[in-house]
Amino acid sequence: MRAELVVDRIDQERGRDRAMSAAAADARVAAFRGLVGPGLDHAYGLAAVILGDRYEAEDAVHDAAEVAWRRWSDLRDQSRFEAWFGKIVVNACRDRLRRRRRRRIMEIPRLALDSEHPTAPDETDASALRDLLRRAFERLSPEERIVVVLRYEADLTVPRVAELVGIPEGTAKSRLHHALRKLRAAIGEEER
Amino acid sequence: MSGTPGQSFEGALRGMLEARRPLDGAPAELREQILLIPEQVRADGAHRSLRPTARILGAAAGLAAAAAIAFLMVGALAIRPVAPDVGGSPPPDVPLATFDPAIEGPGIVTPPDDYPPPSESLTVVPWAIAGVGGVLLAVVALTGGRVRRIAAVAGVAVLATAAHALSSHPGFEMGNSIGPRMGLDVRVEPPPAGEGPDVWYLTAEPGGPVVLAFDVRNPGPLPIRLLGVVQGKGPVSSFPRWTAVWLHEDANGGMPGEEEAMPFRPLEVPPDGHVVLYLVGRAGSCAFGPSFRLDDAGTGAFASSRHVRIAYAVLGLSSVGEVELPVTLAQPQSEECLGA
Numbered sequence: 208m209r210a211e212l213v214v215d216r217i218d219q220e221r222g223r224d225r226a227m228s229a230a231a232a233d234a235r236v237a238a239f240r241g242l243v244g245p246g247l248d249h250a251y252g253l254a255a256v257i258l259g260d261r262y263e264a265e266d267a268v269h270d271a272a273e274v275a276w277r278r279w280s281d282l283r284d285q286s287r288f289e290a291w292f293g294k295i296v297v298n299a300c301r302d303r304l305r306r307r308r309r310r311r312i313m314e315i316p317r318l319a320l321d322s323e324h325p326t327a328p329d330e331t332d333a334s335a336l337r338d339l340l341r342r343a344f345e346r347l348s349p350e351e352r353i354v355v356v357l358r359y360e361a362d363l364t365v366p367r368v369a370e371l372v373g374i375p376e377g378t379a380k381s382r383l384h385h386a387l388r389k390l391r392a393a394i395g396e397e398e399r
Numbered sequence: 400m401s402g403t404p405g406q407s408f409e410g411a412l413r414g415m416l417e418a419r420r421p422l423d424g425a426p427a428e429l430r431e432q433i434l435l436i437p438e439q440v441r442a443d444g445a446h447r448s449l450r451p452t453a454r455i456l457g458a459a460a461g462l463a464a465a466a467a468i469a470f471l472m473v474g475a476l477a478i479r480p481v482a483p484d485v486g487g488s489p490p491p492d493v494p495l496a497t498f499d500p501a502i503e504g505p506g507i508v509t510p511p512d513d514y515p516p517p518s519e520s521l522t523v524v525p526w527a528i529a530g531v532g533g534v535l536l537a538v539v540a541l542t543g544g545r546v547r548r549i550a551a552v553a554g555v556a557v558l559a560t561a562a563h564a565l566s567s568h569p570g571f572e573m574g575n576s577i578g579p580r581m582g583l584d585v586r587v588e589p590p591p592a593g594e595g596p597d598v599w600y601l602t603a604e605p606g607g608p609v610v611l612a613f614d615v616r617n618p619g620p621l622p623i624r625l626l627g628v629v630q631g632k633g634p635v636s637s638f639p640r641w642t643a644v645w646l647h648e649d650a651n652g653g654m655p656g657e658e659e660a661m662p663f664r665p666l667e668v669p670p671d672g673h674v675v676l677y678l679v680g681r682a683g684s685c686a687f688g689p690s691f692r693l694d695d696a697g698t699g700a701f702a703s704s705r706h707v708r709i710a711y712a713v714l715g716l717s718s719v720g721e722v723e724l725p726v727t728l729a730q731p732q733s734e735e736c737l738g739a
Contacts (some may be wrong), residue, residue: 239437240434247433248424252421256416264421268429269429270432273738276437
């Protein structure tokens with residue numbers, strides 16, 4: 208009789224542990240969905256600007272969300288989710304740009320040719336200027352492209368850009384400087 | 400372009416970037432897929448915190464395994480370590496505790512051939528391990544950041560230093576004392592070949608016993624295991640032909656009589672430690688014998704030697720070193736015998 212009581216007690220404790228564990232798992236899933244959902248538009252937009260390809264941006268954001276879920280225990284403070292997830296999205300984009308660079312290595316001569324003989328911009332045609340800039344932007348290294356987007360599209364300050372990319376502020380400044388010089392050179396502004 | 404060049408450039412850049420941003424938000428399909436991730440992908444949870452430790456342990460285990468494999472492989476490929484007592488074993492019915500120059504075998508190490516010398520694994524193995532370790536560390540350096548590169552360079556430096564220290568270990572050197580015990584005559588004025596160290600003449604009968612006692616010292620920082628005295632398979636007429644080694648390991652710098660000597664056994668000599676060796680040999684078949692007189696030296700022939708080759712091991716890696724005696728051992732030869 209006493210043994211049966213002890214077994215019942217153990218079963219109850221096991222059941223309670225299982226229930227607590229399931230509740231914790233549910234809470235984690237709810238937190239993930241609650242935080243990722245609202246930030247998805249912003250993350251997708253950022254990825255699309257960096258990558259210049261909607262489908263690739265979808266893949267990058269999906270990859271980033273998967274990484275975020277796997278590393279969910281790393282997120283100590285949920286109020287820091289936006290910056291934390293932004294960093295993962297930026298990393299996912301950078302990885303894709305690097306892979307793309309390797310895949311498209313045969314295209315380099317054509318791009319180099321374009322840069323040697325840039326189409327003379329029509330001073331009055333803003334879209335032509337943007338087109339030149341777009342081509343030059345596509346030729347930037349993944350790291351340069353990311354700092355330009357974070358600074359001029361996401362409108363982040365240089366310290367925030369450095370924090371998000373995970374590099375020292377000086378490196379971010381220098382990277383931005385080199386990227387802008389390349390872009391200016393592409394539109395022939397330096398010569399002017 | 401209107402406005403300042405800087406403003407127009409920045410404006411154009413912002414415009415270009417803005418044009419890349421999709422007007423609508425994230426596609427609904429993407430949103431659905433992402434919200435399903437928790438059901439499709441298992442979160443790593445708390446186990447993730449153990450990953451760095453697991454990685455370090457894994458890397459350490461990999462390096463240790465590679466080093467062990469290298470050690471075993473190189474050890475197997477290197478010339479086999481010399482083994483003591485190859486020259487024969489004493490008869491089982493002889494009481495070993497009593498010194499007897501007739502007993503042959505203990506302490507004599509015979510290499511397979513007189514030349515090249517026996518195992519030099521003390522040189523080969525440390526450098527091989529350093530080489531393998533260096534390659535592994537180079538891989539680690541190439542796959543890691545600055546800290547890992549610095550650690551790898553430091554590791555290579557430590558490996559190279561350790562390999563150099565081991566491979567250049569000095570082995571044994573001559574100690575403070577030497578003395579003839581049997582079959583040697585120390586009348587030495589002047590040495591027959593002019594200036595040089597004292598000459599001890601062998602006056603034993605052909606094939607008769609010769610005993611020389613001297614102490615050797617471990618000058619290095621590591622303990623050395625004394626494996627024996629190397630004796631090649633030279634011709635019977637040659638000298639010295641060492642046949643046994645006896646020892647005294649607690650002499651405190653003195654030179655006890657051979658009656659206190661123990662039969663040889665491999666033993667560990669600590670840094671700066673001494674051990675007295677009683678080296679037993681046989682006079683060659685053409686030895687002049689006890690009738691030799693120094694006055695006759697000008698008319699005879701001599702076989703001489705100043706070196707004793709000692710086999711030893713440091714950290715289990717064997718090598719052979721030469722101890723230079725402070726005297727020359729010379730065997731007057733019978734010209735009739737040599738000409739026969």
